[in-house]
Amino acid sequence: MICCRRKIVSMVSTLSRSRKIALLFAAGLFYVGTVWSADHMQIRNIMIESQLAQVETTAVLMVGDSIVESWLVGPAGPCQVINAGLGGGGVLNVITLLHELKQKSNRAKLSGIVVAIGVNDARRRDLSPNYLAKWKNDYAEMINLALQLNSRVVVSTILPVEENMPLGTKYFDPILIEQLNTSIRQVAKEKNVRLIDTNKIFLNAIQKKHFTVDGVHLTPDSYKIFTNTLMQGMPVNCRSAALEQKPLGSALPN
Secondary structure, eight states: OHHHHHHHHHHHHTSOHHHHHHHHHHHHHHTTTSHHHHHHHHHHHHHHHHHHHHOSSOEEEEEESHHHHTOOOOOBTTBEEEEEEOTTOOHHHHHHHHHHHHTOGGGGGEEEEEEEOOGGGGBSSOOOTTHHHHHHHHHHHHHHHHHHHOSOEEEEOOOOOOSSSSSSTTTBOHHHHHHHHHHHHHHHHHHTOEEEOHHHHHHHHHTTSOOBSSSSSBOHHHHHHHHHHHHTTSOGGGOOHHHHTSOSOOOOOO
């Protein structure tokens, strides 16, 4: 057993950074729904609640998955931004988080909520015939909960994934992503919340260049587009003058 472990450690140490990320993320996909995944979500929920408690003025809650969790996001004007990324999470995990935040008096500090979630719900796997209908209902429930926390809610479509990378189209279904994005657009209209179509903005900006490190997680340059795009969804009182002058999205550098 020790010999096998040493071989595995030796093998992993030779992998590139992007392939190590892919390997770890694949392991996360395999263990979704297990104690390991549940523990991570519980820890993240506690951390998010703790960050909200530390806010002295106002804050924007930035909800998402590992794409958001790994995002180095700074303040939005005078408002703090709470990174509420749940690596490996989907809509149901966000529903749990929002239910917990509803019980906290600190929720009054929120100036708005931005929701960018969904790629993990587009994993390649066997789906029930009513998956899309149920997912849309769950997404609508999530938005209802967000609106109960704060009336200023912004939703983002799911980012595209990249081909010929360790992750990307190998693990996530682009067709399903577009189907889920259709549901997001519909729910945004039904609930009268602002929609930022980040998917379309990225498709226009990437211009066939690599925009991820592994097929799903963004490069530093892509995070600049992500930041510029989602910051436009901040409440007016949280936007800086410089941000107001920026165009929505921009092409990746050559």
